[in-house]
Amino acid sequence: MLQTFSYVAPDSRKDLLAILNKEGTRAKILAGGTDLMVDIRGGKIAPAFVVDIKKIADLKGVSYSATEGLSIGAVTTCIELVTDKTIVAKFPIIADAASRLGSTQLRNRATIAGNICTASPCADLSCAMLALGASVEIASMTGTRIVKLADFFTGVKTTVIKADELVTRLIVAPELVNAKFGMEKLKRIKGHDLSLASVAVVKTGTLLRVALGSCAPTPIVLPDFPANAPLASILEVAGKTIKPIDDVRASKEYRKMMIMTFIEQIILRL
Ligand SMILES: Cc1cc2nc3c(=O)[nH]c(=O)nc-3n(C[C@H](O)[C@H](O)[C@H](O)COP(=O)(O)OP(=O)(O)OC[C@H]3O[C@@H](n4cnc5c(N)ncnc54)[C@H](O)[C@@H]3O)c2cc1C
Numbered sequence: 001m002l003q004t005f006s007y008v009a010p011d012s013r014k015d016l017l018a019i020l021n022k023e024g025t026r027a028k029i030l031a032g033g034t035d036l037m038v039d040i041r042g043g044k045i046a047p048a049f050v051v052d053i054k055k056i057a058d059l060k061g062v063s064y065s066a067t068e069g070l071s072i073g074a075v076t077t078c079i080e081l082v083t084d085k086t087i088v089a090k091f092p093i094i095a096d097a098a099s100r101l102g103s104t105q106l107r108n109r110a111t112i113a114g115n116i117c118t119a120s121p122c123a124d125l126s127c128a129m130l131a132l133g134a135s136v137e138i139a140s141m142t143g144t145r146i147v148k149l150a151d152f153f154t155g156v157k158t159t160v161i162k163a164d165e166l167v168t169r170l171i172v173a174p175e176l177v178n179a180k181f182g183m184e185k186l187k188r189i190k191g192h193d194l195s196l197a198s199v200a201v202v203k204t205g206t207l208l209r210v211a212l213g214s215c216a217p218t219p220i221v222l223p224d225f226p227a228n229a230p231l232a233s234i235l236e237v238a239g240k241t242i243k244p245i246d247d248v249r250a251s252k253e254y255r256k257m258m259i260m261t262f263i264e265q266i267i268l269r270l
Pocket of ligand 1: 074167
């Protein structure tokens with residue numbers, strides 16, 4: 001049964017931050033609701049206030065500048081990431097990752113910040129954004145801070161965000177514009193499903209970066225490699241870093257084997 005809560009939908013960032021500041025842990029942010037409503041309905045959380053952020057205009061939209069790089073507003077949906085011309089042309093790994101998330105219905109609602117703030121080890125956008133070395137802009141009534149996505153996750157479904165804060169946008173530095181990329185996602189079924197193991201790789205003329213999902217308590221990124229790093233050394237670092245779990249969906253051995261296989265396939269392709 002769905003428990004009772006108050007629903008508020010402020011239309012300015014100032015009003016939203018004031019609500020978060022006043023209500024603290026009694027409030028929960030609602031973006032697409034594809035995780036939040038499942039958690040409320042399942043009784044995992046029981047917020048007194050659900051604060052819808054989709055009416056706030058300055059949390060929307062994608063922009064790019066050669067000096068600052070890519071900025072993606074928090075409430076940008078997966079379908080917008082898949083179709084946005086700037087993203088498709090300059091950072092296609094984001095469009096690719098968004099296209100793999102759930103079903104069409106989910107992609108129409110699920111937002112980039114929601115996927116990242118859920119902090120699931122298998123979140124598709126977290127993996128791609130880690131490979132791009134993205135940063136997260138976080139705002140509260142006292143100001144704004146920028147956190148590297150690699151430092152954003154603190155454990156399974158936990159992050160550095162405090163109760164009075166919200167993620168306002170994701171930022172990708174211009175250095176990786178037009179980088180080559182590869183992504184693989186292992187699922188139990190051919191249709192929409194969460195990943196059992198996922199790998200995202202970006203490569204420029206000088207740098208190769210590998211991010212991994214579903215193989216540790218959080219999505220993870222390996223230390224940067226030079227573009228010409230031998231495959232064996234990348235696999236060795238990956239093998240020492242990952243800590244997949246056994247669960248009803250897959251064994252840790254299977255996850256590990258698939259992570260290694262995906263890394264090899266992608267690197268050979270690139
Ligand atoms: C059937 C099904 C299939 C799915 N398949 C996939 C899949 O294949 N791949 C995948 O990665 N995910 C999948 N998901 C998970 C889910 O759709 C994503 O995690 C989604 O991106 C969450 O975004 P949202 O906008 O719906 O977030 P919400 O549900 O609105 O919010 C999620 C969490 O983030 C917080 N939050 C949201 N926005 C902000 C913000 N700006 N600042 C601070 N906190 C915020 C909320 O308070 C909440 O705790 C699936 C879910 C379902 C139900």
